[in-house]
Amino acid sequence: MELLFAIAIGALTTSGVYLLLRARTFPVVMGLTLLSYGVNLFLFASGRLATGQQPVIGTTASYSDPLPQALVLTAIVIGFAMTAFLVVLSLRNLADNENDHVDGRREATTAASKVEQEVSSK
Amino acid sequence: MSLPLVVLLPFLGAIAAPLFAQGGRTAIAIASSVPALIALAALFPHWSVLSAGGTVLHTYEWLPVLGLSFSFRLDGLALLFALLILVIGLLVIIYSHYYLKASENVAKFYSLLLCFKGSMLGIVLSGNLLLMLIFWELTSLTSFLLISFWTHKQDARRGARMALAITGGGGLALLGGILLIGNIVGSFELDDVLAAGDQIKAHALYPVALTLVLLGAFTKSAQFPFHFWLPHAMQAPTPISAYLHSATMVKAGIFLMARLYPALAGTEQWFYMVSFTGMATLLLGAYIAMFKHDLKGLLAYSTVSHLGLITLLLGMGTQLAAVAAIFHVINHATFKASLFMAAGIIDHETGTRDMRRINGLWRYMPHTATLAMVAASSMAGVPLLNGFLSKEMFFAESLQLNLPGLWAWIPPIVATLAGIFAVAYSARFVHDVFFNGKPVDLPKFPPHEPPRYMKFPVEILVFACIMVGVFPTVSVGPLLYSAASATLGGDVPDYQLAILHGFNLPLLMSFLAFFGGLLMYTQRQRFFDFHAQLKEVDGKAVFEFAVSKIEDMARSFTKWLENGSLQRYAMLLVVSVIAVTIMPLAEHGFFIGENGLSPVDWPTGIAAGVLIIAALATALWHRERFYALVLLSVVGLIVALAFARFSAPDLAMTQLSVEVVTIVLLMLALYYMPSWTPMESSRSRRVRDVLIALAAGAGMTLITLAMLTQPFSSISEFFLENSKPGGGGTNVVNVILVDFRGFDTLGEITVLAIAALGIYAMLKNTALTPPPGDGLGHAWTRDHYPLMLRQIARPMLPLALMVSAYIFLRGHNLPGGGFIAGLITSVALILQYIASGMVWTEDRIPFRYHNVIGLGLLFATIAGAGSLAFGYPFLTTTFGYITWPVVGKFEVASALVFDLGVYLAVIGATLLALVSIGRLSPHSAIKSKMEGA
Amino acid sequence: MSPLAEYAISALLVFGGAFTLIGAIGLARLPDFYTRLHGPTKATTVGVGAIMLSSVIYFSAIGEGVGISEILITVFLLMTAPVSANMLAKAAMHIGVKTVEDTEGKPWEQ
Amino acid sequence: MFDRLSFPQPWLSLILFLIWQILSDGVSGGSVVVGLILAWLIPQITHGFWPERPAFVKVWRMPAYILRVLKDIVIASFSVAWLILTPRNPRPAFISYPLRLDHPLAISILASTISLTPGTVSADVSDDNKTLLIHALDATNDQEVIDAIYNSYEKPLMEMFQ
Amino acid sequence: MIVIALYLSIAMVTVAALLNVYRLIKGPDEPDRVLAIDTLYINAIALIILLGITLGTRMYLESALLIAVMGFVSTVAMAKYLKRGSVIE
Amino acid sequence: MTHWLIAPILIPLLGGILQVFMGYAPIGLRRTLAIATTVLMLVSAVVLLALASDGSYRVYAFGNWQPPFGIVLVLDRLAALMLVLTAVLGLFCHIYASGGADEGNRQFHTLFLFQLMGLNIAFLTGDLFNLFVAFEVLLIASYGLLMHGGGTSRTVPGLHYVVLNLAGSALFLISVGMIYSVTGTLNMADLAVKIPQVTGSNLNLVKAGGMMLLVVFALKAAILPLCFWLPKAYARATAPVAALFAVMTKVGIYAIVRIYPLIFGDDAGELANLGMDWLFPLALVTLSMGVIGALGADNLKTLVAWQVIISVGTLLAPIALGSEAGLSAALFYLVSTTWTVAALFLVAELVASQRGTAADKIITAPKMHHRTFLSVLFLIGAVAASGLPPLSGFFGKLLILKSVEPSAEMAWLWGVLLVGGFLTLIAYSRAGSIVFWWNVDGHLETPEPMNNRVAVSTGILTCLTMLIVVLAGPLSDFTRATAEQLHNNQDYINILQTPMHVPQNPLVGEIN
Ligand code: NA
Numbered sequence A: 001m002e003l004l005f006a007i008a009i010g011a012l013t014t015s016g017v018y019l020l021l022r023a024r025t026f027p028v029v030m031g032l033t034l035l036s037y038g039v040n041l042f043l044f045a046s047g048r049l050a051t052g053q054q055p056v057i058g059t060t061a062s063y064s065d066p067l068p069q070a071l072v073l074t075a076i077v078i079g080f081a082m083t084a085f086l087v088v089l090s091l092r093n094l095a096d097n098e099n100d101h102v103d104g105r106r107e108a109t110t111a112a113s114k115v116e117q118e119v120s121s122k
Numbered sequence B: 001m002s003l004p005l006v007v008l009l010p011f012l013g014a015i016a017a018p019l020f021a022q023g024g025r026t027a028i029a030i031a032s033s034v035p036a037l038i039a040l041a042a043l044f045p046h047w048s049v050l051s052a053g054g055t056v057l058h059t060y061e062w063l064p065v066l067g068l069s070f071s072f073r074l075d076g077l078a079l080l081f082a083l084l085i086l087v088i089g090l091l092v093i094i095y096s097h098y099y100l101k102a103s104e105n106v107a108k109f110y111s112l113l114l115c116f117k118g119s120m121l122g123i124v125l126s127g128n129l130l131l132m133l134i135f136w137e138l139t140s141l142t143s144f145l146l147i148s149f150w151t152h153k154q155d156a157r158r159g160a161r162m163a164l165a166i167t168g169g170g171g172l173a174l175l176g177g178i179l180l181i182g183n184i185v186g187s188f189e190l191d192d193v194l195a196a197g198d199q200i201k202a203h204a205l206y207p208v209a210l211t212l213v214l215l216g217a218f219t220k221s222a223q224f225p226f227h228f229w230l231p232h233a234m235q236a237p238t239p240i241s242a243y244l245h246s247a248t249m250v251k252a253g254i255f256l257m258a259r260l261y262p263a264l265a266g267t268e269q270w271f272y273m274v275s276f277t278g279m280a281t282l283l284l285g286a287y288i289a290m291f292k293h294d295l296k297g298l299l300a301y302s303t304v305s306h307l308g309l310i311t312l313l314l315g316m317g318t319q320l321a322a323v324a325a326i327f328h329v330i331n332h333a334t335f336k337a338s339l340f341m342a343a344g345i346i347d348h349e350t351g352t353r354d355m356r357r358i359n360g361l362w363r364y365m366p367h368t369a370t371l372a373m374v375a376a377s378s379m380a381g382v383p384l385l386n387g388f389l390s391k392e393m394f395f396a397e398s399l400q401l402n403l404p405g406l407w408a409w410i411p412p413i414v415a416t417l418a419g420i421f422a423v424a425y426s427a428r429f430v431h432d433v434f435f436n437g438k439p440v441d442l443p444k445f446p447p448h449e450p451p452r453y454m455k456f457p458v459e460i461l462v463f464a465c466i467m468v469g470v471f472p473t474v475s476v477g478p479l480l481y482s483a484a485s486a487t488l489g490g491d492v493p494d495y496q497l498a499i500l501h502g503f504n505l506p507l508l509m510s511f512l513a514f515f516g517g518l519l520m521y522t523q524r525q526r527f528f529d530f531h532a533q534l535k536e537v538d539g540k541a542v543f544e545f546a547v548s549k550i551e552d553m554a555r556s557f558t559k560w561l562e563n564g565s566l567q568r569y570a571m572l573l574v575v576s577v578i579a580v581t582i583m584p585l586a587e588h589g590f591f592i593g594e595n596g597l598s599p600v601d602w603p604t605g606i607a608a609g610v611l612i613i614a615a616l617a618t619a620l621w622h623r624e625r626f627y628a629l630v631l632l633s634v635v636g637l638i639v640a641l642a643f644a645r646f647s648a649p650d651l652a653m654t655q656l657s658v659e660v661v662t663i664v665l666l667m668l669a670l671y672y673m674p675s676w677t678p679m680e681s682s683r684s685r686r687v688r689d690v691l692i693a694l695a696a697g698a699g700m701t702l703i704t705l706a707m708l709t710q711p712f713s714s715i716s717e718f719f720l721e722n723s724k725p726g727g728g729g730t731n732v733v734n735v736i737l738v739d740f741r742g743f744d745t746l747g748e749i750t751v752l753a754i755a756a757l758g759i760y761a762m763l764k765n766t767a768l769t770p771p772p773g774d775g776l777g778h779a780w781t782r783d784h785y786p787l788m789l790r791q792i793a794r795p796m797l798p799l800a801l802m803v804s805a806y807i808f809l810r811g812h813n814l815p816g817g818g819f820i821a822g823l824i825t826s827v828a829l830i831l832q833y834i835a836s837g838m839v840w841t842e843d844r845i846p847f848r849y850h851n852v853i854g855l856g857l858l859f860a861t862i863a864g865a866g867s868l869a870f871g872y873p874f875l876t877t878t879f880g881y882i883t884w885p886v887v888g889k890f891e892v893a894s895a896l897v898f899d900l901g902v903y904l905a906v907i908g909a910t911l912l913a914l915v916s917i918g919r920l921s922p923h924s925a926i927k928s929k930m931e932g933a
Numbered sequence C: 001m002s003p004l005a006e007y008a009i010s011a012l013l014v015f016g017g018a019f020t021l022i023g024a025i026g027l028a029r030l031p032d033f034y035t036r037l038h039g040p041t042k043a044t045t046v047g048v049g050a051i052m053l054s055s056v057i058y059f060s061a062i063g064e065g066v067g068i069s070e071i072l073i074t075v076f077l078l079m080t081a082p083v084s085a086n087m088l089a090k091a092a093m094h095i096g097v098k099t100v101e102d103t104e105g106k107p108w109e110q
Numbered sequence D: 001m002f003d004r005l006s007f008p009q010p011w012l013s014l015i016l017f018l019i020w021q022i023l024s025d026g027v028s029g030g031s032v033v034v035g036l037i038l039a040w041l042i043p044q045i046t047h048g049f050w051p052e053r054p055a056f057v058k059v060w061r062m063p064a065y066i067l068r069v070l071k072d073i074v075i076a077s078f079s080v081a082w083l084i085l086t087p088r089n090p091r092p093a094f095i096s097y098p099l100r101l102d103h104p105l106a107i108s109i110l111a112s113t114i115s116l117t118p119g120t121v122s123a124d125v126s127d128d129n130k131t132l133l134i135h136a137l138d139a140t141n142d143q144e145v146i147d148a149i150y151n152s153y154e155k156p157l158m159e160m161f162q
Numbered sequence E: 001m002i003v004i005a006l007y008l009s010i011a012m013v014t015v016a017a018l019l020n021v022y023r024l025i026k027g028p029d030e031p032d033r034v035l036a037i038d039t040l041y042i043n044a045i046a047l048i049i050l051l052g053i054t055l056g057t058r059m060y061l062e063s064a065l066l067i068a069v070m071g072f073v074s075t076v077a078m079a080k081y082l083k084r085g086s087v088i089e
Numbered sequence F: 001m002t003h004w005l006i007a008p009i010l011i012p013l014l015g016g017i018l019q020v021f022m023g024y025a026p027i028g029l030r031r032t033l034a035i036a037t038t039v040l041m042l043v044s045a046v047v048l049l050a051l052a053s054d055g056s057y058r059v060y061a062f063g064n065w066q067p068p069f070g071i072v073l074v075l076d077r078l079a080a081l082m083l084v085l086t087a088v089l090g091l092f093c094h095i096y097a098s099g100g101a102d103e104g105n106r107q108f109h110t111l112f113l114f115q116l117m118g119l120n121i122a123f124l125t126g127d128l129f130n131l132f133v134a135f136e137v138l139l140i141a142s143y144g145l146l147m148h149g150g151g152t153s154r155t156v157p158g159l160h161y162v163v164l165n166l167a168g169s170a171l172f173l174i175s176v177g178m179i180y181s182v183t184g185t186l187n188m189a190d191l192a193v194k195i196p197q198v199t200g201s202n203l204n205l206v207k208a209g210g211m212m213l214l215v216v217f218a219l220k221a222a223i224l225p226l227c228f229w230l231p232k233a234y235a236r237a238t239a240p241v242a243a244l245f246a247v248m249t250k251v252g253i254y255a256i257v258r259i260y261p262l263i264f265g266d267d268a269g270e271l272a273n274l275g276m277d278w279l280f281p282l283a284l285v286t287l288s289m290g291v292i293g294a295l296g297a298d299n300l301k302t303l304v305a306w307q308v309i310i311s312v313g314t315l316l317a318p319i320a321l322g323s324e325a326g327l328s329a330a331l332f333y334l335v336s337t338t339w340t341v342a343a344l345f346l347v348a349e350l351v352a353s354q355r356g357t358a359a360d361k362i363i364t365a366p367k368m369h370h371r372t373f374l375s376v377l378f379l380i381g382a383v384a385a386s387g388l389p390p391l392s393g394f395f396g397k398l399l400i401l402k403s404v405e406p407s408a409e410m411a412w413l414w415g416v417l418l419v420g421g422f423l424t425l426i427a428y429s430r431a432g433s434i435v436f437w438w439n440v441d442g443h444l445e446t447p448e449p450m451n452n453r454v455a456v457s458t459g460i461l462t463c464l465t466m467l468i469v470v471l472a473g474p475l476s477d478f479t480r481a482t483a484e485q486l487h488n489n490q491d492y493i494n495i496l497q498t499p500m501h502v503p504q505n506p507l508v509g510e511i512n
């Protein structure tokens, strides 16, 4: 189980980091979202994995560690706030620079649109 | 008290001077003179102590941790310099009064001049090396401001910058040197340092300290190869040149070498570094001086040369040479200051300083000419003038150096050669300016004598030249003795201040220099022709080239590194993390902990497989954005399932709700964005990124694996035990959130609130044009609000509110709570927006989201602050059970109010954020309640 | 737990699982989007409904109280599934998702 | 907002009250009090969202309708399951269904019913609310489908929404 | 017997989920993918209920309730995005 | 337990909430209330400084839960110093902003106050995860502030700043997870107890976690190679915001100073002085990079932004060497450089406002209005920043130089610091002489008027460097005592023994 969980976090991290390193805001946002999924799972796992031991007093014989759960809950909400801000900042970037390159570059029209056509004709 | 006062007075004067600006130029000049007069009066009483070979010391503690004190120390050397600074300073003030034009900022001029004077006095009177350094750098700063006094002149600005760079930079080296000395001696007090000469010289760091100190001294005193700043500093108004660049500031380096003579001199390093630098400077300055057509240029290089001479004398290391050095300091200050002032008068009267145009001034201004000629003769070393005396001593000492073999010939030859040049340029100064035919094309013609009292300072100085030249013992004897004694640390050798020491080798050298110089001047055209062939290496050009080169390199280097690419910065971050994390991990090897692995049940395995596939597929197909978004929501869903699977129902619910809101948010944004990400990265870049990402993923996998298999115990036992009795709830996660760690939660809803407010502000003035249709070429449908959706959305709202209430109220005891309830309510309202549109929905929502956010924060804060009234800390909760007759037992918990704050803040923030984006849509650009802010 | 409850629970579980699976098979193998739309709206909803019913019975039987939240979930599903299907069909028709060749009639927007 | 102590949507309040009792796992003093509060409060907030009041004249017909639909749903599942599992390809069709109902909620209920029952999915409602586009999974005859829907569902609904 | 039924049920729902993922990745059109994830949401509800039965606890029921609500909104938003672009307007 | 400890948090929080509601109130009222809030905050900070100067630790346990279980605020000299530093800075920036820079966003004051609150939480908290929350509060507020004021130029740097910090937050969480997964605690004092006891393979996890945490702080502090987000973001922010941000990098440094000597201090066994051998060379390289950037800067704000990076390098080098003297020197310099850099941002903005299209670019332009006033302020700032006497920057650097004993590190530190100072001097003199002195003929299009609030706040903030010189003695005594306190972590650990007000939650059941 632990190995599986670890690999899942690894996969989330891999995808997250790869997308974080992309040149457009949208993939970057998605990368950070994936990364934060991975991070939340990791932080959650710092209290170890337990089955059916929800930390609600009186419902089971033993309880999983509630503290990481509370931390992750906080982290999820904060992560959401941050993501929302970033998404809107990306929109602002789009408005200001007429494209969504992370560095605000003006579109190299010919090359990019060609690629886009390739995609859309697929 | 009097010594600090001497230093302080000019600064006070500098502050006061502008106040007198109203009273006119005379008032300000007089006001500026007062500090010097008082200072002179304050120094006078100390003479009795000094003449007896004593020192005066006034110390006040300042920063003991640094070893820095307000320590002021007066001895012969300090007195000599202080007198030079004060007296010549006074003369310069008088001279400036006539020199400056009425239109100029006289107040600033005097103010800066007084600042400079105070700093200079600070250097010579400091009894603490660090204090001295402070004043040292202050002179660099004030001189920077003074040189660029005429800020409109580009040369002045450049000259000033160069002077600041060289002398300020030297000051930093000096700082290093002083700190090392302080480190060696254990004190920065001058008395301690001077007493510890042997200890310093024996220390391993002595060569470093010496080099650093000398760097400071050489730069300040314009020694080769740092000499070039000085001639360019001559862009300053002439009184400044006279004061700073002949009499005082450039002497600061000399002063420093003299001051630290007992502590640093007398070693081979000292000898070679100082004397050879001095020699090179002496010769180079004298040589170049001859070829300068600019009057001040000639004087400037001559100054460089004389500074070299003094340095050479100090470097020789013999006591007599040191005496000669001190003597020449006095003499040079007097004749050179008067020459500068004379040059200033000529400039003032003719409008130019170009000697090729200035000729035959004798006919127009004989009085000035006479004064200048006397001073120039002193510079040339003509007998009966003070310059001759110290030069004779210099020649004599140049013969005394114990150099091996033929090397012994070098100092006297250099000395004589420099003497020849000195005579030649002095002759040029006299002949070319005052004789040599008629003036050529002068800007002001005819020139005439300056105002009577503009010449007064020159007269005083020339008088001093003659007095010292004829009656050396009477005029400067005691002062020189006292200064020499202070320099040498008490042992003053026998020396005689006679007009003539008889016919000896030095006199012969003088004759040689004199006639050789005259001869050279008569043959000057040949030398000019010869010099013209040489490619002149201008230090300034080199310096400026170097600086601009450095700046260019800095600029391109910065642009290269800080290239504005987020991809690079992010890559650096990720790689840094991998680098620093992998090391400790690799050190002990990767491992699986003591608990080992537990078996996998296959549904979990399949879910994890789906998660992994979806995560990787998101990255793989990220360029098709909507597709990637769908994959992302699969990942989010499975993460939520994972939380449920591993005993975290609260997390599962939070994750689910947040995920949906996030997806909606991303789609709101995606509307305006391209539907596809263009292929931009090169193949190598993608391969690189994949490798980095794999490394990061592998790292996380290994860390997680290690972590999960280690045995563990935590502080959570406490939470589990106290949740019910202490926090009044059985859902420990919720009790942690609203009670044990309620402060985190307060911070977290603040984050949410700020994000929403920030989003709102950011989008308020943003105009985005949405695409007319999707990327496949379909125009959007006109069907904004589908009937079935509208119909289902309405009953969903009360139902969802009911569920929210349920989730909210049970949260303290069962999975749920304010966050999740808030998100459910938000999502239900978002559904209304989706189904029926902005305008319709907002018409039915009777509050501003801003206020909901504020209310949420307020509730949470007030709930937390309530306990303060009972003397308990912020966020202390209470709960109890109320039994009502019919209703039964009710739990009432103050944490519920806090959670209500959370609930409201979540609703306000989520909706404000999403609705702000929705409002961008042109369709909703209709007046609504939220408009206006 | 009474045997009757046990039978009921087991039957409902298997029934629910089977129908969920059938819905998914439909989604996987039916020929076009519009036909695939039928699977989830019916089979899956029914399947999940059955599983939920088994849960209700199970928790009542083991004395955990009458779990009727599951009913609420089912009601939600029944309310929302047609709307989802409707929205998706509209989207598909708008985009012009192709129908299998032997479909009679045409979507309005094509 | 909370300007009156009334129940603007009594049916809704009743439903909410009942649901609350379900959610609270049984009726107790506490659940009644909170249920009452919510039954009052929530409609106060949401009644603005119901611009056109549904005219439930014959609400008592509703349970029978629901039961019938539930029964049909189960049957529908079996028939769809059969279609899915048999190797032959179904013969799908788009059918335009002429609506007689005119109340939007009624149309919506009908469309939902159609989607949940045998082999049909409501794909769209025309802009004028007069026609319903239905996708049938396996239709041999359009009119049969139309008649079946009319008789089984639209007619009862029309009786309810008069 | 319940255990076997539970096991079977879980197996079938899991396989169903896998088939949904297959459709999601295969597409070919965006509505297919949204339909797949909508179905996946419903499968997730089933899985959570089954988990609850397996563990003998009702702690996770509300998660299922939430999936029902959230999954619907998500699907609706996606569908609306596909035909209108603008989810909230 | 004194309730003063929460004052610097509650005051801006309540002030900020008030501002949320007052979005439509007249701007004058909003400004007055916002500045009054900042003044109150300053008062509370000064009270805390007075409390802290007796050298004891004061603990505030939220919810009356004893550490390590609840979140605690811990007041010591370092925290008090940072609070006062920030409050003073915040006040002048706020006054400056009320001169007109706060227009265009009705929530400016809210963001500003929340930003201050986030900073204060960060300085006071004694809990690792709460530090994360504090970071997020101050970051999200800073994102909002960074984007304040419209214009397109700050969008891209803002985006970079946000993305990198989001990644940084993720790393923070991972580090917290790793540390918690071994120690099972989040309280810093408790960590200081538990980490030295870590053995075996758990060392790996803690070490990796500690190193990762250091990267997070390094990112906030803008240490090479994680500093490139900063120059453009700061240079393009609105002046009072950029000025306030002068303290943001210091939060990263604060976190290092707070956590590493305590948790990974000399007593931490195998984990002692974790990461410090990395930090020292990086600090010097950072300093050098800052100097290079400053030399190549083509406008004043960029120049000042690179000065921020120079300060970071200068601060971290002695900290990394780990001596008490070095820490004390760094803290002294921190006070000086924060205010100076902030003042320079304000001056640069004022210059820009007076030079028409030339703005703050280092190019020639017609003579600006208020040239004397501005040039004097710039001179003071530049002298203080480049570390020349007689202003406070010099004393800071002097303390740093003096804090190292002869060694290879000393040679490096001295060399880089002195040469760096020299090159900085060149950069400032070039910039100043071109901007202020090199005037071309012509007239500027109507310059913006300079109102009193702006001029006075800039003037006072600039002249604080002189105040530091005057108070150099007491201040250096204070920083030395602070360093001493930080190095003696046993006292900090003892806060775990602080008896709570009442051991159990006292109000329980009162309503019954
Ligand atoms: Na001439």
Ligand code: NA
Pocket (backbone or CB within 6 Å): B726, B727, B739, B875, B876, B877, B878, F063, F505
């Ligand atoms: Na409590």
